[in-house]
Amino acid sequence: MTNRAHRIAVVGAGPAGFYATGHLLDAEPEIEVDLYDRLPTPWGLVRHGVAPDHPKIKAVSRVFEKIADKPGFRMFGNVEIGRDVSHAQLMEHYDGVIYAYGAQADRRMGIPGEDLPGSLPATAFVAWYNGHPDFYNLDPNLQIERAVVIGNGNVAVDVARMMALAPEELAPTDTGDHAIEIFNASTLQDIVIAGRRGPLQAAYTNPELLELGELQIADVIVRPEDAKLDPISQAALADASQPDQRNVEVVQEYAQRARTDKPRTVTLRYLLSPLEIRGDGRVEEIVMVKNRLELSDDGSVRAVATDETETIPCGLVLRSVGYRGLPVEGVPFDEKRCVIPHADGRALGADGKPVTGVYCTGWIKRGPSGVIGTNKKCGVETADALLEDLHAGRLHTPTDASLVAVERLIADHRPEAVEYAHWVDIDAHERERGDATGRPRIKICSWEDLLAKR
Ligand SMILES: Cc1cc2nc3c(=O)[nH]c(=O)nc-3n(C[C@H](O)[C@H](O)[C@H](O)COP(=O)(O)OP(=O)(O)OC[C@H]3O[C@@H](n4cnc5c(N)ncnc54)[C@H](O)[C@@H]3O)c2cc1C
Ligand SMILES: NC(=O)c1ccc[n+]([C@@H]2O[C@H](COP(=O)([O-])OP(=O)(O)OC[C@H]3O[C@@H](n4cnc5c(N)ncnc54)[C@H](OP(=O)(O)O)[C@@H]3O)[C@@H](O)[C@H]2O)c1
Structure with a gap:
């Protein structure tokens, strides 16, 4: 094992991605997690699925906010893996990748x-x-x-x-x-x-x-x-x-x-x-x-x-x-069940064996069923599999997992990426607008407005 912190990419900032991230950030040795999402906003279906007349359920986002406050957390929003950055590129820069990108179709x-x-x-x-x-x-x-x-x-x-x-x-x-x-x-x-x-x-x-x-x-x-x-x-x-x-x-x-x-x-x-x-x-x-x-x-x-x-x-x-889950190029995919085939969260290749350094959790692992809480157990199971592999020296060896190399990757391939601080601004702005009318928030909905500086 090297002295540097291990760097893990988690793809998808919904419940499964957040729960897996939280578990990794609490673990020893020190792990840094970069959480990617194709949207500039986190929380997945908690923001864009759960019915708006169920505000108590949406309040689970407070748990995710606490995870985002942990040392070692970073989010890259507005980055779609498979379009802006490929699976192969992630594997060059991370010790492991957890796919948690839900079922998008x-x-x-x-x-x-x-x-x-x-x-x-x-x-x-x-x-x-x-x-x-x-x-x-x-x-x-x-x-x-x-x-x-x-x-x-x-x-x-x-x-x-x-x-x-x-x-x-x-x-x-x-x-x-x-x-x-x-x-x-x-x-x-x-x-x-x-x-x-x-x-x-x-x-x-x-x-x-x-x-x-x-x-x-x-x-x-x-x-x-x-x-x-x-x-x-x-x-x-x-x-x-x-x-x-x-x-x-x-x-x-x-x-x-x-x-x-x-x-x-x-x-x-x-x-x-x-x-x-x-x-x-x-x-x-x-x-x-x-x-x-x-x-x-x-x-x-x-x-x-x-x-x-x-x-x-x-x-x-x-x-x-x-x-229905969609494939990401280069990542194992079961075309029939529309999930990433796995054993305890370890993605399985065509030979039925774990693909070193590739994991999955949430709806893209189990299929599109289960409530928010189901993803906690699921995320922890996957993060534990990754930790077990790390301790056994079975994690993937990236070409260059330095912070500088990851930043270069994003700057070269998705300069429009936004960090968590950008979301914090959107969140504050939405809540402020909501306060005036007694609503939890008034959402910003267009790509243009979501990406504009506040
Ligand atoms: C309409 C609806 C209402 C629901 N209501 C409730 C409820 O009231 N209570 C309850 O407990 N559960 C509810 N659920 C279930 C709950 O929302 C899911 O269990 C949970 O959101 C699944 O989590 P996930 O992280 O796997 O996926 P998601 O929440 O879908 O998160 C996946 C994330 O991945 C991102 N992503 C996708 N593709 C890429 C890519 N290529 N690159 C980068 N990022 C990507 C997405 O933008 C998204 O943010 C509801 C589900 C739906 C569909
Ligand atoms: N308040 C909440 O807690 C909440 C809110 C929303 C969603 N969720 C969760 O999110 C998950 C997804 O929910 P979902 O409603 O999308 O999926 P779901 O629970 O799997 O329900 C899908 C429904 O579609 C039917 N169906 C499938 N194919 C069909 C076809 N060809 N023709 C007619 N009917 C067909 C199924 O019928 P059969 O049973 O006959 O296959 C079933 O009734 C679930 O786990 C759900 O509980 C939770």
Whole structure:
């Protein structure tokens, strides 16, 4: 081992990247961590995913701020690895690289009409209302009567709820101003959430489902036939997990509720799969096929299409069927699962053996599921694998890991890079603007404004 501090690059300043970084910075011997992000702002989906009406969850960023205060921390924002700086270049300058760059794309449904104007991935819609600079000018048309959200996960519930909020519910949030304007002018009357399986198989969690029943200007609607379990679910109910049983209870309670005079509805539908999105130049309707459930050999419950179809008129389809990880050139990638293949966080090459000095954590390691806290255990596992390799003398040997060489790399390949201090200025500015109106922050959303000096 040399006397100099070991230098590690972590790619992605979301929860997984921060948790791994925090663990490395607390370790012996001394480690310096350069945290890279393609955005000038840190926190990943905590800033650009978590729903703005859930400020307590966004407050986890305080944990990340404490990590950023630790000696040895440095952030290079506005640097995309694979575009501005390559994997090979990182390997020349670091003892190890941890990839924590999340899942940046959406899963496709593979049906006709998927790309008609008015059919959007929830990934883009979420990024739009959260003021992500690549999406803030998405400009979705909410001058419509009905939106259909495909999928039964927490993201589906988030996007449906955001469309159902009253102006007074949106006002105290950090939803981008551009989005508040469009939400408040919305003429939406009905938001349908369509799951391909039944209420017992839904992926959303109890608090999120319960929130739909407490909206100020929207009733939650479940038709009695949708609340009634199919025979497979009925047989599985007694052995189901407590939260899954509770989801069924809540859906059945919703089915008992009478419609009030609230102007909007959020309608929960089940056993429906999308077949085709249709319209003349833009979305006008979605054709769904009715499913029945079947037990697979491995015990899982799968949806099987029947002959019965249903056409739902709508002006917007939000496809909320999951996020998808993307490859970075030179880094191992499992094309099928869209993750970096790994063993305990050590990236595995095509030969199935660990690639020296390359690690992964978070959604690009596990796939796009799990809450913020899941990434803590995941980040620590990966950082521990790296530390074990360091102590065993198995870390990678870079060509030149001096501070000066790293600075030259950035100056040569991404002179527009910004450091953490730049974010601290943005953060202070956003919070200051928010203070005046009782909001946590008013977000700066365009690339130009994010990169401008304050
Ligand atoms: C819409 C939505 C709402 C959610 N709400 C909640 C919630 O309320 N509560 C909860 O506990 N969990 C929630 N989650 C889950 C939680 O956000 C994730 O578990 C977590 O963010 C995953 O962390 P990550 O670090 O792996 O990825 P991310 O948070 O996606 O961070 C990845 C980072 O990598 C950067 N990056 C990407 N590519 C590159 C590259 N090539 N070079 C450099 N940087 C790159 C990105 O800009 C990003 O900052 C939500 C998820 C979504 C999608
Ligand atoms: N408040 C929170 O804590 C919060 C908020 C948002 C997100 N998150 C977390 O973030 C992660 C990602 O959430 P997510 O909602 O994107 O993913 P998810 O939980 O995996 O849900 C995806 C949904 O899409 C459905 N689906 C997949 N392919 C489909 C297809 N071709 N046609 C129809 N439906 C299809 C799935 O149905 P099947 O089950 O039938 O496959 C499932 O209902 C989750 O772990 C979630 O809990 C948490």
